[in-house]
Amino acid sequence: MTGHRGRRWRYLQAALAALPLLLPAPDAGARAADNPASRAATVTLVCGPLPFVSDGISCERGIGAELARAACDRARLTCTFQQFPWPRAQKEVEMRQADILIGPFRTPEREAWMEFSREHFYVDQMWLFRAVPDNGPIPGADGLSHIGVPLGWAVGGDLASRTGVTVEIVRTVDIGLNLITAGRLDAVAAHARAVARYLDEHPGVRFLPVEQPLSVQRSYMGFSKTFAGSLERRLFEAAYESLLADRLYADILARNKPFPDMRTEVATRGHQFPKEP
Incomplete structure (x- = not known):
């Protein structure tokens, strides 16, 4: 009887050891998400x-x-x-x-x-924005000689190679737009998001994009x-x-x-x- 019980115990141990091999393995993402150490x-x-x-x-x-x-x-x-x-x-x-x-x-x-x-x-489109007088026409690209580019921005386009154009680095878009209203810049390179925020805070001014977009940025x-x-x-x-x-x-x-x-x-x-x- 003792030998019979011993054999049954060995068979049970073998079956338990093989059980994990029969179960589907979780994918790597699930293992990582369920492992507290990974987080x-x-x-x-x-x-x-x-x-x-x-x-x-x-x-x-x-x-x-x-x-x-x-x-x-x-x-x-x-x-x-x-x-x-x-x-x-x-x-x-x-x-x-x-x-x-x-x-x-x-x-x-x-x-x-x-x-x-x-x-x-x-996805953003980068434009040159100019000031528009109240009830004035949509501005064109004529007379653009001083253009502001925000510090650290990738605006794309051909600004650096334009004849007769001086590119000035401005600390922020807001500063650049302020310089336009002060007559010290003609335009600022920016996207609609930055200009929209400025207009919310300065309801008495208008800025619109001119020309075609300088670039598309993601x-x-x-x-x-x-x-x-x-x-x-x-x-x-x-x-x-x-x-x-x-x-x-x-x-x-x-x-x-x-x-x-x-x-x-x-x-x-x-x-x-x-x-x-």
């Missing part, structure tokens, strides 16, 4: 005061900021958020003091010290070189990409229109001015 590190996100993309002292408002927060929640990551002036926010990621920068445009210069998300979340999530190869980056980016196909993204986009009459275009991830009749 132990705190992910540091920084933003600049980018209208309708990231705003607030803790990056709590705007398309990119709201997406980043939702991605952290969906990936079950511990994340901290802090806003800096835009040049400083970029430097935080370049010097590897922060992990993720919300909303940078992709440029060869930035690719030297930062990796970009595979997918962008917003806003991404930017990752520091040290963070780019981490598990946390993979979890964040997977969650972020899933949000771009989610109804939540459409709601965020519609809630953050620069001008009330602009159309929300989820398919192209942007807003468009209504076409002239």
Whole structure:
């Protein structure tokens, strides 16, 4: 009897040992999401005061900021958020003091010290904006000799090669627009988001775009070189990409229109001015 019980015990041990091999293995993403150790590190996100993309002292408002927060929640990551002036926010990621920068445009210069998300979340058209007198005509491109470009911005276009044009770096879009009203600049390179915020705060002035757009720029999530190869980056980016196909993204986009009459275009991830009749 003793030998019989011993054989049965050995058979039971063998069956228990083989049981895990018969069960379906969870995928890598599920294992990472369910493993508390994989989420132990705190992910540091920084933003600049980018209208309708990231705003607030803790990056709590705007398309990119709201997406980043939702991605952290969906990936079950511990994340901290802090806003800096835009040049400083970029430097935080370049010097590897922060992990993720919300909303940078992709440029060869930035690719030297930062990796970009595979997918962008917003498309901007960069224009030259000029002041318009009350009830005055839409301004043209004539007489553009002094053009302001915001510090740290990638505006694209051919401004540097234009004959008779002086490009002046201005600290912010708001300062550039103030210089136009003071008669010290003719135009400022900017996108509709920045100008819309300025007009909200200065209802007595008007600015409109002239010429054709200088360039089309896309806003991404930017990752520091040290963070780019981490598990946390993979979890964040997977969650972020899933949000771009989610109804939540459409709601965020519609809630953050620069001008009330602009159309929300989820398919192209942007807003468009209504076409002239």
